[in-house]
Amino acid sequence: MTQTARHGTDTVGALLHRWRLRRGLTQMDLALRAEVSTRHVSFVETGRSSPTAPMIVTLCEALEVPLRERNTLLLAGGFAPAYREHGLADxxxxxxxxxxxxxxxxxxxxxxxxxxxxxxxxxxxxxxxxxxxxxxxxxxxxxxxxxxxxxxxxxxxxxxxxxxxxxxxxxxxxxxxxxxxxxxxxxxxxxxxxxxxxxxxxxxxxxxxxxxxxxxxxxxxxxxxxxxxxxxxxxxxxxxxxxxxxxxxxxxxxxxxxxxxxxxxxxxxxxx
Structure with a gap:
């Protein structure tokens, strides 16, 4: 399946790739943390596979991505944000x-x-x-x-x-x-x-x-x-x-x- 969902100009795969490099992890490192196959991580990053919303959250947790940026990744994957943002007066x-x-x-x-x-x-x-x-x-x-x-x-x-x-x-x-x-x-x-x-x-x-x-x-x-x-x-x-x-x-x-x-x-x- 070809990944087409984007947020701005970045696909969810490109964003995950960037976060993985920022954390200094190999695809195998990320796969072990997220308990998925290295092949799946590779396919997600290159766009050969479109991750589900739970998979995006799992990979974000493994990469310690802040909540605000997790929402950005979910939007890039074509999903609604998972984390709400309330004002302190709400x-x-x-x-x-x-x-x-x-x-x-x-x-x-x-x-x-x-x-x-x-x-x-x-x-x-x-x-x-x-x-x-x-x-x-x-x-x-x-x-x-x-x-x-x-x-x-x-x-x-x-x-x-x-x-x-x-x-x-x-x-x-x-x-x-x-x-x-x-x-x-x-x-x-x-x-x-x-x-x-x-x-x-x-x-x-x-x-x-x-x-x-x-x-x-x-x-x-x-x-x-x-x-x-x-x-x-x-x-x-x-x-x-x-x-x-x-x-x-x-x-x-x-x-x-x-x-x-x-x-x-x-x-x-x-x-x-």
Whole structure:
């Protein structure tokens, strides 16, 4: 059977082939993961066989394709999307929003925020606001607030980050990992923008190229955010939380960033 279903200019076979190469897998590797024959994988990729919707989902799961892109593959195969995409204000998202509000509230007095796939701010608790004082460009705080742009822009938080080179390299490496996982062209454009920002301290534009930390490693085992404030330098560790087994595109792309004191003085400031 000849495969004719397309999404844009890409067949489902071409898209699967691209994702397989992106994951660094051979056809045999993918076949073993998906528990199908190598011959079937080959036929799907070349268009000699048209995969069913369940087979597309199986191959996507084996390739760890994000939910949004799984829908793209299903559409390319001539099928309806399998994963819904609700807005946070939609009734089915009430439980998710309640969980987010609970996490943010009970993380106080420490700061926590929620970002979407593009690193735009979705929500935050009250402890975050004092950390944003002194941002020189008010437009950086206008919705949608991009957290990475706000952090690394020379008129944002960057002048107040004591270990800017190290923190910048950390953020760009993480962004690079997300680009590799999602193939998101919007994130690629954001990375290019961030790399163009000046970085006093010697990181230049090399940080975030996927290599060593251009900012240099410290003795600790986790990179802290060291932020100058009116009450002194706060040292914060970040922890990322995502929803397990999401079946909604929006939920799959949310991340909660929670900050914790990295030293006793920072803890005293927040709890004092």
């Amino acid at each position: 009734p089915p998202m009430a439980a998710v929003c309640d969980a987010i509000a609970h996490i943010l509230k009970f993380h106080e007095p420490y700061p926590a925020l929620v970002v979407d796939r593009g690193w735009d701010l979705v929500d935050a608790n009250g402890a975050l606001t004092p950390l944003l004082a002194g941002v020189a460009d008010p437009s950086l705080l206008e919705p949608p607030v991009n957290v990475l742009r706000l952090s690394l822009h020379p008129d944002g938080l960057a002048p107040r980050i004591e270990n800017l080179a190290q923190w910048r390299a950390h953020l760009l490496r993480r962004l690079g990992q997300e680009i590799e996982a999602s193939a998101d062209t919007g994130l690629e454009r954001l990375r290019a923008e961030l790399r163009g920002y000046p970085c006093p301290g010697g990181a230049g534009t090399a940080a975030g190229n996927g290599g060593a930390d251009a900012g240099g490693a410290e003795d600790g085992i986790i990179v802290p955010l060291r932020l100058r404030t009116d009450v002194g330098v706060l040292s914060l560790l970040s922890v990322t939380t995502v929803f397990g087994t999401p079946l909604d595109v929006t939920v799959s792309e949310l991340a909660i960033e929670s900050f914790y004191p990295a030293d006793a003085e920072t803890a005293r400031v927040f709890t004092g």
